Amino acid sequence: MPLSDTTFLLSEQAQLTPTQQALTKCIATFIKAHQADDQAAVFVLHGDAGSGKSVVLNAVFTAVREPGMHLLVNHNEMLKVYKEVAGMTPGVLKKDYEKPTPFINRMQKSGEKAKAVFVDEAHLLLSQSDPFNAYHGHNQLADLLQLAHVVVIVEDFDQVVKLKSHWDRQLLDQTLAGHVVESAELSQQFRMQAASVSNWINAFVQKRELLPLPKPHDFNFKVFADGQPLYDWIQAQDAQKSLARMIATTDFPFRVFGDKTWWVDAGSLHLPWDKINFTDRPWASRPETLHEVGSIYTIQGFDLNVAGVILGPSLDYDPESDRIVIDTSKFEDQEAFRKRAGLGEAEKQALILHVANILMKRGRLGLGLYAVNKNLRERLLALQ
Known part of the structure; x- marks a missing residue:
């Protein structure tokens, strides 16, 4: 079944609502304003399951993407969707999408700093070490803040499904303390037609x-x-x-x-x-x-x-x-x-x-x- 037959639309051709279009421009402006900052600036997009968070995130990523920008998601099946869409989107490479752990390990080893990192399903980021899966840090979001000039995350605390990835508002605020932070929320339900x-x-x-x-x-x-x-x-x-x-x-x-x-x-x-x-x-x-x-x-x-x-x-x-x-x-x-x-x-x-x-x-x-x-x-x- 080709991706065009599925309902998971992430491509830049996907129809965005006026609210989503305005939010996409807002995030792009935020990235441009802070991509030279020494300390990571963070844009947080909140929203319930089916509210269009991934669509907006990928729309921004494909619009502003340039070398040194990466989109991360800690979920194998979602990563496959992103890579499949990347193969159909001009100027976007499959290698631009990866899981957080290999990205963090590679960047820490090289000493490089990304222009911008986009994190889908940020509530799946590890919030404790996981040596079995080659993560030896204690908070993947905190690590990403050290490895990028701008970090854009989308989260829904009601989709936390593992204690080792346990996130709530208190931990998020604690992790982002001292950083420039802007946030927005998507409240309209786009997936369920009722x-x-x-x-x-x-x-x-x-x-x-x-x-x-x-x-x-x-x-x-x-x-x-x-x-x-x-x-x-x-x-x-x-x-x-x-x-x-x-x-x-x-x-x-x-x-x-x-x-x-x-x-x-x-x-x-x-x-x-x-x-x-x-x-x-x-x-x-x-x-x-x-x-x-x-x-x-x-x-x-x-x-x-x-x-x-x-x-x-x-x-x-x-x-x-x-x-x-x-x-x-x-x-x-x-x-x-x-x-x-x-x-x-x-x-x-x-x-x-x-x-x-x-x-x-x-x-x-x-x-x-x-x-x-x-x-x-x-x-x-x-x-x-």
Whole structure:
């Protein structure tokens, strides 16, 4: 599937709203004014999932790009999207896009300083050392501030999914203290074609409330009593609209390495987890992945037309309090919970809700839900 068939549009030809166009010019002016500063100046772009942060960031990057400017993203699948778009954008090179760790290690070794560094999904930057992945510092954003004249970042603290990449407003302010900082926020939802569904998801993940399901005319929102009918629906949606995929919270056993196939069981549904994608094409753009279940590691940052989301065992509903409840012991992504000083149960619960938020906001035109736990499933069906 060529990139033009996907809905993840990053190219400079992508249609920007007047607000996005004005913001693009504002950031470009900021870069020009500070690219000779000795101490890094920082532009911070805040925004919810689907608010167009990546589109604006890449629009600025392609507009001002010159040697010594780099765009970084700490996510393999998003990096593939960027490189695929780069191959279709005149004057932009695939090597201009890379992950933060190799960039930091290379620049520290050379002693060079970049004119500007752009960081997408900055909430995925490491905020502690990770020797296994060759990062020996303690804060990747702090390192980048030493390696560039200008740093432009986009962030959403509600998309933090690992304790080793734990960010919040306090840590961001602490890291940027003493630097020239400007910021802006994108609040309009561009991915999901129904604000009412986005608001429903926000109540779920931010307040742990379950509201009656909205029924927008331009968005297909359904709850299923079993995983197999959800999968059947996704296949039908893919045939009609393309880019429909099954995705799930990381509540099902898996290991990153090895040849063993790991499975997601959701009612009568039995589908394999996604595997490490060694191709240069994003997971969701490969037709064979229609018969797999994706995770945040393959879908974060990517737009689907329709998302079939399995809410796993860590997410449940308590009828007495009428609230979503979290059981962190049932969350299988132990890498996300790697021990971190000063962070505990509250942060773990927040990460699980962040994962649910990311997954439920993937679809532009539709969202199907199946909950493994009976209480949550029955409550969702009743609200439908």
